[in-house]
């Protein structure tokens with residue numbers, strides 16, 4: 131019985147969390163459509179999310195591309211398919227690795243920062259102060275952050291694509307001795323525009339997801355400095371899980 | 386709306402308001418009427434729900450049951466946008482200041498002006514300077530909230546609350562933790578505001594001297610209700626045990642501290 135109870139409680143908490151997510155998504159959309167439009171705040175957030183995340187995305191995708199080339203080269207050599215290493219690296223970076231890794235990295239950097247910032251504002255009554263100044267806190271705080279992430283994460287993914295392909299090239303050509311011209315030709319041989327788009331669309335979706343979760347965790351913070359810590363952790367865990375789970379379904383839809 | 390005095394529609398009316406947090410009742414069936422232009426001071430022990438009461442008045446908290454009316458309008462019977470329109474008539478200063486720490490002092494005070502008025506940048510600048518002058522912090526526009534002492538933060542929060550010249554002022558412990566000179570200064574600001582703007586004001590304080598120098602009415606919050614509400618003179622001379630213990634700062638008269646000694 132305790133087991134069933136625990137399962138029941140877990141399911142209820144999950145549903146409740148999803149309900150809260152939908153409510154805040156709705157209020158964010160409404161806030162984005164209604165004046166006042168705060169372009170300065172949006173620009174501010176674009177710069178902050180970008181500056182926060184560029185270095186980690188840069189390094190992550192560079193090394194992932196490199197290790198992909200290393201691994202596939204070793205594997206593909208077993209059935210003399212070394213010529214396809216470039217294609218595999220490019221395809222997996224564009225379609226899968228760059229969006230997911232960038233999403234996870236931005237969650238760790240920017241999503242957690244959003245949770246910490248809004249959480250601090252909650253426990254120091256700054257959010258109450260906003261409301262008392264007749265300002266909708268969801269419109270004022272969520273909209274610029276969520277829009278910024280939706281804009282920035284796809285840009286980071288394009289950067290990540292370049293880094294991943296570049297990392298693969300460096301390993302294949304400089305370490306494994308592949309012919310540079312053939313490798314480059316091979317990289318782009320099987321790529322379609324669709325591969326780029328599917329990754330970029332995913333990235334926009336991940337950006338919206340991780341920022342909304344980060345903002346929500348901060349916004350709903352309870353219990354002082356300790357609560358802010360909990361919210362920040364939870365923003366990263368929930369954001370990462372949401373990205374990995376939704377990635378599967380998005381991939382199915384976007385093939 | 387208009388100022389109808391004690392006979393007109395009250396500025397604020399709470400009717401049978403109850404609020405509990407996670408099963409712990411804080412307000413239970415609280416009634417309170419604040420006529421237009423009245424300065425009400427609410428006294429009460431720590432943790433009695435004074436801040437919670439104030440947050441209900443401006444719609445920061447929604448009552449579990451009961452009604453909160455501002456100028457005769459039920460706050461929770463109207464749309465969120467209408468509620469925001471009503472909130473523009475309020476100025477609230479928070480217990481710890483609640484300054485936006487991503488902004489400078491000047492930006493904090495100009496926030497409501499930039500958001501809700503069409504004042505020119507020069508007019509905004511003048512109004513900010515004027516508000517800072519009032520709270521005796523002239524020329525601190527460029528400072529960051531994190532560079533200020535607790536008392537200074539409180540006064541900046543106060544300046545932000547009055548920037549829009551609101552009709553209804555809510556002050557949550559405006560002088561707690563301030564030194565006597567700044568307390569006196571802030572009391573004078575409140576008195577000056579009362580004379581110039583004739584606002585309705587609800588002030589929470591522990592300081593009886595402050596209470597009696599700014600109040601038309603004094604109320605005592607106890608066990609989730611307004612136990613008693615009187616003019617300052619009547620309040621001071623009341624023989625209610627809770628009031629006595631509060632006025633004298635004498636815990637032996639406190640029913641909760643010594644439950645058997647209620648024998649006045």
Ligand SMILES: Nc1ncnc2c1ncn2[C@@H]1O[C@H](COP(=O)(O)OP(=O)(O)O)[C@@H](O)[C@H]1O
Nearest residue numbers: 406407411429430431432433434435436437438
């Ligand atoms: N948002 C909240 N969530 C849960 N409990 C709260 C909340 N706000 C206030 N409380 C509780 O309500 C009680 C009254 O708090 P408060 O109004 O701040 O007291 P005070 O009279 O000192 O201002 C306290 O026990 C506090 O813990």
Ligand SMILES: [Mg+2]
Nearest residue numbers: 435436437480
């Ligand atoms: Mg309080």
